Amino acid sequence: MRARTIGLMASFIVAASLTGLLAGPAEVALPQNYQATFNNYLDVDRYDRKRVRKMYVNRAAHDAAKAGGDLPDGTVLIMEDHDAKTDADGNLVVGPDGRLIALEPVKHVFVMEKNSAWSTDNGNWDYAWYQGDGSPRPDAKYAGCFSCHANRAERDFTFTYWKFVSDQQK
Template sequence: MSRFITAVAAIGVLGLGACAQDERAEPQEGTPPPAQVQVASPDTTASALWAHVEQAGYRTTWPLWPGKAKLYKGTEPHGMLLTTYLNSVALDAVTNKAGRMPAGAVVVKENYMPDSTLAAITIMYKSPGYNPDFGNWFFVKRLASGTVEASGRVPGCQGCHASQAANDYLFTGSISQ
């Protein structure tokens, strides 16, 4: 929550500064471009991240990982059938073969049993400075019942995903050229 409050305060300060500028003034040579303001991201807690993806309506508004349909063949530990959704910044990184996911990227993987019953939802969220030894990824495993089984710097997640460090810790598909 503190990151959200800080982001809102920064936006307010930037907004006040913009009001004080003379709109007719020409930019001076050598003046850097105006600062880019990013959309607030969730805190690195399982509840904040879940609220973020639910509020975004990930199942209806986020695209699937390019080249993957719903209920594609998976493997343990995630399940025999998987559906993987990406927020817009993650999709841009995959589509453009950026090599690394940018800050704010969210990957939601629905994990299904062989009979297509939802077993769990796993989420990877790229948060700058959160977990530098593992690509700044925050991991969450939420059971179908809603119980959070694991979150944060989860040793099992980190250990497995470490084998994909060259692909920004992602298994689903290549994000490099």
């Protein structure tokens, strides 16, 4: 390939990345070892889906987050989906704490990351979907992540974390 073509392709890739066309795992990596290093700020019991969703945030962003403000550049939020325990009839089982019981292994890992280099149309956020084993979800589509999370633009595009920070009055 001629050098000029390679140069053009490289600038296209940079432009695509800046405008958010490179959604998904190409931009948003799955953080290694997040279960040990991130803060598990919330668990959501989804009776309708028979799932437990564990929410995590990276500690540096959590330390810097302030109630009512935009979340810090570099915030990484993870939603980890587990099947919830059911009895032999398929009814959900509740633990002694009144909460649903998360089964292993992890089913899905949804990641959203904020990077000031990415499109401001989406509040600098981009999204990726990984399988429980850490590999990218092969048939993932990302338009839905952007459009549904845009419903929470006033909470910096998050459903749970911005509210969590505000409720803590950090």
